Amino acid sequence: MDLTDADRIILGMLQSSARERLENIAFEAGISLATVQRRIRALKEHGFIEKDVSLLSPPAMGFKMTFVILIELERERLDQLDAFKRKIRAEPQVQQCYYITGDADFALIALARDMDDYQELTHRLFFDDSNVKRFRTSVVMDRSKVCLDVPVDV
Known part of the structure; x- marks a missing residue:
């Protein structure tokens, strides 16, 4: 799978926040909401996106x-x-x-x-x-x- 410019925008935005609104991604990438959803699914299937996570604060969790x-x-x-x-x-x-x-x-x-x-x-x-x-x-x-x-x- 070759990455398009839109894919790179999607990846960059999701890497900053996996909870980024799909509407915002669509606007920034200049593509439709349905295309964003299809591209994210394809990026996951091809291994570009490994998983979606929340980063926890070690000190807040007691690991000082x-x-x-x-x-x-x-x-x-x-x-x-x-x-x-x-x-x-x-x-x-x-x-x-x-x-x-x-x-x-x-x-x-x-x-x-x-x-x-x-x-x-x-x-x-x-x-x-x-x-x-x-x-x-x-x-x-x-x-x-x-x-x-x-x-x-x-």
Whole structure:
């Protein structure tokens, strides 16, 4: 599926707010309301739109601390990588997980209510896993930019 200019406008507006009124999108894109609905359905079917979500405030939800964690595994066999990824995906306090190159094998963004909560998280994820060689943690001092926006070149 090739993106049209109207598709890029739709994606840009929905990325800013998934609750954007379809009438506003139609006006900005210069297309009919029915066309907007068809294009959104097609964009979802072709994987351009993965899901519609609401962003929650970690501090408002009691998660006052954010951590960047670099993990080095002992062994990188495919089955062990898959097992680690499954464990990380199942952990609600991990917001993001990246399999990376360089000194570490994985980079995580994780939340905790306080340092005791973080310590419990490290025991669940790292200390109880014999394949975790080491991990390094940085405490986030300020959330300067938090987003998952993708440039749409409008």
